[in-house]
Amino acid sequence: MNAADTAWILTSTALVLLMTLPGLALFYGGLVRSQNILSVLMHCMAIACLASILWLAVGYTLAFSEGSAWLGGLQKAFLAGVGRDTVFEGTTLPESVFFSFQMTFAVITPALMVGAFVERIKFSAVLIISALWLLVVYAPVTHWVWGGGWLAERGVMDFAGGIVVHVTAGASAAAIAVMLGARSGFPKTVQPPHAPWMVMVGASLLWVGWFGFNAGSALGANGDAGMALLVTHMSAATASLVWVVIEWIKFGKPSLVGMVTGTIAGLATITPASGFVGPMGGVFLGFAGGVICYVAVDLVKHRMKIDDSLDVLAVHGVGGALGTLLVPFLVGLPGGAGLGETSVASQFSVQLLGVGSVLVWSIIATIIIVMITKAVVGLRVSDEAELEGLDSSSHGESGYRL
Amino acid sequence: MKYIVAIIQPHRLDPVREALSEIGVSGLTVTEVKGYGRQKGHTEIYRGAEYAVHYLPKVKLEIAVSTEQSERVIEVLSNEARTGNIGDGKIFVLPMESAQRIRTGETGNEAL
Numbered sequence: 001m002n003a004a005d006t007a008w009i010l011t012s013t014a015l016v017l018l019m020t021l022p023g024l025a026l027f028y029g030g031l032v033r034s035q036n037i038l039s040v041l042m043h044c045m046a047i048a049c050l051a052s053i054l055w056l057a058v059g060y061t062l063a064f065s066e067g068s069a070w071l072g073g074l075q076k077a078f079l080a081g082v083g084r085d086t087v088f089e090g091t092t093l094p095e096s097v098f099f100s101f102q103m104t105f106a107v108i109t110p111a112l113m114v115g116a117f118v119e120r121i122k123f124s125a126v127l128i129i130s131a132l133w134l135l136v137v138y139a140p141v142t143h144w145v146w147g148g149g150w151l152a153e154r155g156v157m158d159f160a161g162g163i164v165v166h167v168t169a170g171a172s173a174a175a176i177a178v179m180l181g182a183r184s185g186f187p188k189t190v191q192p193p194h195a196p197w198m199v200m201v202g203a204s205l206l207w208v209g210w211f212g213f214n215a216g217s218a219l220g221a222n223g224d225a226g227m228a229l230l231v232t233h234m235s236a237a238t239a240s241l242v243w244v245v246i247e248w249i250k251f252g253k254p255s256l257v258g259m260v261t262g263t264i265a266g267l268a269t270i271t272p273a274s275g276f277v278g279p280m281g282g283v284f285l286g287f288a289g290g291v292i293c294y295v296a297v298d299l300v301k302h303r304m305k306i307d308d309s310l311d312v313l314a315v316h317g318v319g320g321a322l323g324t325l326l327v328p329f330l331v332g333l334p335g336g337a338g339l340g341e342t343s344v345a346s347q348f349s350v351q352l353l354g355v356g357s358v359l360v361w362s363i364i365a366t367i368i369i370v371m372i373t374k375a376v377v378g379l380r381v382s383d384e385a386e387l388e389g390l391d392s393s394s395h396g397e398s399g400y401r402l
Numbered sequence: 403m404k405y406i407v408a409i410i411q412p413h414r415l416d417p418v419r420e421a422l423s424e425i426g427v428s429g430l431t432v433t434e435v436k437g438y439g440r441q442k443g444h445t446e447i448y449r450g451a452e453y454a455v456h457y458l459p460k461v462k463l464e465i466a467v468s469t470e471q472s473e474r475v476i477e478v479l480s481n482e483a484r485t486g487n488i489g490d491g492k493i494f495v496l497p498m499e500s501a502q503r504i505r506t507g508e509t510g511n512e513a514l
Contacts, residue, residue: 031448187451189454190451190453191453192446192448192453192455193448196448247447247450250450251447251450253447255447255448257448257449258448258449261449294450297449297450298450301449301450301451302450302451311449
């Protein structure tokens with residue numbers, strides 16, 4: 001056990017929870033219409049609580065205890081056998097700290113998918129989908145990549161969750177959006193974001209929290225953590241500027257919502273690469289993430305007409321996949337970790353296998369989860385309830401009393 | 403007596419208020435409102451998608467004045483609220499039957 005490492009991961013745990021509560025909640029909350037603000041905050045809050053309990057019960061053990069190449073065992077259900085001084089194998093951290101740090105990832109990943117189903121989904125469906133998804137998609141994929149599973153054995157590089165967090169959430173979000181159907185009026189008469197300032201506050205909290213997400217994924221207070229923080233910041237800054245310049249040229253005005261969407265695209269894109277690349281790798285990934293995610297938003301929403309309402313697939317899924325695929329090409333730049341014995345081509349094929357297999361598994365499993373949920377409680381609120389807004393119709397509260 | 407209702411651009415409210423008090427208008431009521439006229443709202447762009455914003459924010463003034471004062475008030479309103487751009491608003495003038503100051507019970511022009 002090492003005090004410095006432990007202190008940094010304790011801090012990172014708090015930072016990553018801050019990403020969901022209230023970072024992501026505000027980021028998403030500002031993007032919906034004013035009659036749905038509380039429902040979005042509710043979704044994030046409820047998922048955070050539910051995922052935490054499920055993580056303790058079985059999520060953690062399925063992801064991180066010894067088992068098969070596909071799934072961990074059940075020996076650490078409810079943290080059985082983990083004492084105050086148990087050190088997590090392969091780290092210098094108390095297992096309580098490693099568990100908690102990973103729990104905050106298990107919280108934010110299903111919460112990211114909220115962006116796909118806002119303004120029309122039943123609250124009960126949110127709970128069931130999120131719970132099943134955590135156990136069927138998140139825990140196994142985490143085991144594959146970080147828990148010694150089959151992708152880890154092949155040497156896949158995913159420092160902080162490009163595959164584990166962003167590809168899973170992005171692909172599943174799109175599947176949910178398609179099965180749930182678009183918001184009424186999409187795409188012609190959907191209401192604009194009700195509070196762009198709130199989107200910026202949320203994005204900023206996400207940015208700060210992401211230092212814990214990426215630099216914390218070094219699992220120690222060391223040079224990897226330091227460089228991960230630096231490249232994370234540079235990617236976010238670059239992608240923000242890239243996005244706003246594209247909008248400025250295309251529409252004549254640089255918008256705040258555009259700029260902070262770029263921020264999140266840059267953060268998602270650097271995530272899998274954060275511990276492996278140097279400063280210029282970070283800038284390059286930010287540039288690539290800004291451009292590609294911008295194109296992806298247009299493609300998914302305006303050409304494919306999928307109402308992935310807050311662009312989870314286009315920003316998180318595409319960003320995470322892009323970063324994962326570009327890692328092998330950038331680790332050789334100054335400040336990067338290098339590939340060691342492996343060639344760029346063979347590492348790229350492993351990265352491609354990782355992204356592809358997780359994409360397919362996420363979509364198939366999510367389709368089944370959504371079908372089960374539909375059969376049990378239904379998916380959508382009534383048209384009247386949707387029109388009235390979920391704050392009032394689902395929760396009996398109102399966000400703004402004027 | 404006349405009851406004047408004016409819908410104006412929010413940013414013209416302060417100049418209008420100053421000019422009205424200069425000509426002796428002693429009170430007015432202001433409401434933040436939304437609406438559209440020939441301008442038919444405008445569009446905003448978020449993440450590359452255009453959203454039609456049908457109702458634009460305006461300010462509604464309600465002013466009760468004597469018949470003699472009304473022409474001057476309309477002139478001041480018209481001059482001070484005008485920017486020359488689309489969306490400057492409108493002035494409506496209604497005849498007013500009576501007025502009463504609640505505190506004292508005064509009626510007619512005395513109550514304005």
